[in-house]
Amino acid sequence: MKENREIKIHKRLFLTVGILLLINPVIIYLISSSIWVSLTISISAILVTAFINESQRFNVLSTIWLNFMFVLSFFLHAEVIFSYKFSDYIIEDLYSIKQNYYFNKPYLNKTFQDKEFLVKYKTNAQGFRIGEEDDPDTRVELCDWLFIGDSYTQGAQVEYEELFTSKLFNDYSNKIIVNAGISGLGIIDEYYYYINEGKNLKADKVFLQICNFNDFMKVEKRTSGFSDYLMHYSNFARFILYDFKYANPAALPLGRWTEPFYPDQKSNRDFNIFYKEQSDKKLKDLENFRFYLNKFAKAVKDNGAELVILQIPTKEQVSYKYLNEVLSDFDIDIDDLDMQFPNKWLSTLSKENKIVHIDLLDDFANSEIPLFFDFDEHLNIAGHQQIATSISKHINNKNHKVRSTVLSKLNVGDRYPVYTTSGHSIFFQSWRDGNMELFLSDSNLKENRRITWNKTDELHPWPSPNGEEVVFTEGDQSLNNTKVVIMNSDGSNRKYLTDDPSTYGAIPSYNYRGDKIAYAAWHHLDGKYTNPYIVVQNLLNNEKTIITSDEFENWRPIFSPDETKLYYIAKDKNNQFDIYQYSFENKTITNLTKSDYDEWDPCISRDGTKMVYAARKKDNWDLFLLDLQSGKKAQLTDSKGNEWDPNFSPTGDSINYAATYGLRNGIFKMSLN
Template sequence: MDKKNRPLIYKNLFLLVGVLLLINPVIIYIVFGKIWLSLLTTLVAVVLTVGVAERKKLRGMFTIWLNFLIVISIFIHSEAVFTSRFPEYIIEDLYKVNHYYYFNRPYLDKTFQDKEYNVRYKTNAQGFRIGSDDDPDVRVQECDWLFIGDSYTQGAQVEYEDLFTSKLFDSFPNKIIVNAGISGMGIIDEYYYYVNEGKLLKPEKIFLQICNFNDFMKVEKRTAGFSDYLMHHSNFARFMLYDLKYANPAELPLGRWTEPFYPDKKSNIDYNIFYREQSEKKKRDLKNFCLYLQKFSKAAAENGSELILFQIPTKEQVHFKYLNEVLSEFDINIEELDMNFPNRWLSKQCKNQEIAYLDLLPDFTSSQAALFYDFDEHLNILGHQQIANSLRKKIEMSPSARAEITMLSKSNAGDRYPVFDIHDSTVFFQSWRDGNMELFSADSTMQSVQRITWNNRDELHSWPSPDGRTIVFTEGDQALNTTKVILMDINGTNRRSITNGIDTFGAIPSFSPDGNWIAYAAWHLRSGNFTNPYIVLQQIHTNEVSIITSDDYEHWRPIFSPDGKTIYYIAKDKDDQFDIYAYSLQSKKRTNLTKSTYDEWDPSVSPDGSTMVYSARQNGNWDLFLLDLQSGVKRRLTDSKGDEWDPTFSPSGKTIYYAATYGLRNGIFKILTSD
């Protein structure tokens, strides 16, 4: 080694070791969990350190650069130690940071516990709140009604099923309802959420929630700063800075949040919307509120949405007990307050801007129930029910808002393919359980549910025999195209496949009215490839098989007419889309019943044989249609943003049961066939 170069080599080696100790890739990986980031960060630090050290012109910067590395190193090591050794002190980061607002992080599954409630809080891949048993990977592409608001809409103090938005779905089950409430949002945050994200859901109606609690104070555009992003990405920074940014309720007067009431007169003049005296600060807040309400209304109109504003009162407006507490504790004279001012003021602004407005104060004050928690300032279960009741009354003023639809399923478990036993009105259907589809039966209200199958195989498309003794269904993984048609006694015994042969498969069977035949789609595996499915009839007692269609193209979903003389099925003919066909078992003649330019699926015939209901994808989603089998006249039965499938007539023919997905909600529903 050249003696002249030895000091330089030692120097660079020293710098390399020093940087590796300061910016340790192992520590960075522990903190951030990304190998590429840890290696890249260390490499950049090494290159920059050597580069600064070797350039004479930059030697003055070397000390600054070295101190910077030391500070960064201390922070990264502190983060690693805090996260790994003190997990009990980690404050959960529940929100993702956008520039002008926060929103729920996706895939949250937390428990919020307080002395007055214990609630599970779960979100989907988009950050929207969902039920505890719901699939978080299910997304909403469009919605009918979008609810935007602060913590009163978010409702983290009640279970998802008790939110007023969930209660509204119970009354309007064919509407896709999205709850985009986030704690701490004000009208400016809500405006920026809508123009950046909310409008992409293309809502028909936007319900903007305002609460007199704190929506009229500090109405300013808030931008996320360095500390916000730092707290978002660092457990240690969040622990250190949290108490500086957010007050602890235990330190608040009365041991609870009392906004907009304050212990000092100046704060009441500046921020308390009920306080008669107004400072320039309060006037500026009201001016900004009015400005952004106008912006919101304009943005909604430009996107074809109707803006509806509803105003929630505070505890102090509804119950004298809470008002008296702040009056006594903060030494406020009742004459200094106007407890109806925010409602009059907001009503006037909405009238001037032609915005639909609903004041909830009258309904809240007339209620005999306790609608708020005693300690917490938010609504309890009864409060959410009251909001749902009030909103329902306003919405029902529009005749088109409510359809004669009832949701029968009790949970989002993928209930599909309802079929009736015509003798006792038992409904058979499939539902997701224990990681696969299983078969169930229930009464016509789906209150009394009984499980038919228990195993680790998918069982689907059940159809009971006319005598109610057996059931036929599909078994296996549909994605692999290797399903079989299974016949089984209704009690789960005597299970056997009627699609015999290793390379013979079948799906979606149905019984003939006399119970002697089963129709299903069948296909084969030939030379490593599957044939197209074709329709076959199989005699139960002799296993005689009759093929009624070719395999030139796809044929599915065969059903019998009530008199057993006709087979209806769907087929993808030359136009590469599915139509519904009728096949006469007597004349062997085939007729295209729909002849449309879009797919039709899932035919079902009324008990008297006069009408067919089916699902069609006419406008980008699946809706239900009725077809008069004599005249050929079609009538649209549903027109929603959701998807409606698998319709079947009830034994009376007056009701149609069907499966549907409306945004985050799915299951079996029913609708009347008459207008």
């Protein structure tokens, strides 16, 4: 008995060690990067093996189970060896599998290289493509225009700034424009993306990009099988199976993708939208397309938006060179083709569904320069520019007026633009090297000169009237640990106005003579901070005059041009900010806005007659104009973004301001004429 017990114990130990070697937790950890996953799988394998081994009824099952363990072990070890030893051969998995569609993985940062392009491809936390300098943690919750499409919208062959959606933002800078293009999507995938995710962005316009290349063929609901998930999660499986599932362009008949043209008659009947002869399969695809376009149009309408179809032609429709190539090499008779059919057919469908249809065929055909790459089937930089131009032409014909232009060249959080007295230069702050720094630029932000270089935040610049100095906020706003500092405009010779260790300050401004500075000040007393109050400091004698109490918060003081008044924002007992006017002559305080929503960032025109400011009337910040003589208000912006930090030009006919529009941000200029 004792001997049998020892044999059983040794057998169990042997099985346990064997399973641990086969289903090694270290190997699983290298794959999953999770200690809990690795331990759970290894322990579960040991327990299941022990249970089967102890049950005499499961001899066949025991054999199957052990064989499964050996096969699983082989692939687990192969995955680790391939991933770590042969990482140069890894084919990147760029997409997350969803129900009936797929989408970009979040936080991608890849480089795509082909003989015709070299492109950086980066996505944010939601999987939307962003620029190389953009913050991937920035999310977009609402948008004005949502572009849904395949690789022609995705544009992985050009840099983010060259996408037609990025070009459109330059022309319509007050719009939040989202590019949701994904390579390989068809109308059914795009429909399911919209009803599951896209509709939550509440776009006013939904642009559905359709390309005659392959959007009318194989119109079937996507189902993800075992091999899809295996390739999704395994680098080794993706390497082995990739060539079986996806063709290499170099191995194609003409060395490039030529869809919808094929070298055999049957494939042309089944898939070629230009081919006059139609098989039952093609008719079924067209019927499915019609069905899902109807569903798409209804879903967009039910969500309170307008659907716009953007139809892109193929290379063969706009270039005789490429058309002749497929005709001669595939032995296709030109009389068997109707090269206008998909455009006429989609135009009819659009009219039936009361959908706006932007057909790009004529614009592309009339272009004097190539709009596609020579070998790759996609749009080059000129092609993306042409689409942006065509869309702008259509929108302008609909009387959409845009008064703002983008001044910032980078998407790096430029804010607080302030003109110098001459109007030839602008000071502003920008996020660089992990913190906010100060810049001096020309009035169009074309020639930027960085004037601070350190690891401390510098914010809220305000130049002296002679332009020789600038006053600003220095320090960490989140900790209430900021000081008011003056320095020369070249960044030298810093002097602290709030030099007391327990006194802090922020958001200063000069008066028009340059001998006084107003700012918000507060103290750190008995372990807590007081509310900020308004201080005016005389630079000639260093005398400080307290304008307000610290009963409530007070911020952002600015002088009137004649220096008889001071404007600032203050909270009241309702915990809401209004804009107030303080009279130096009679010491009276007047509430100028008296609204039930927050107002910030007051700025006075040089003639003293108007005030521009930001207000949170709805769920976002918009700009307003107040006539100081009549008291009349006018709303300048009504966007889904946030506009703030307005600053009048010296002539008063325009304002510069900072804004965020979804994934885009920076400094903008608006005409007031």
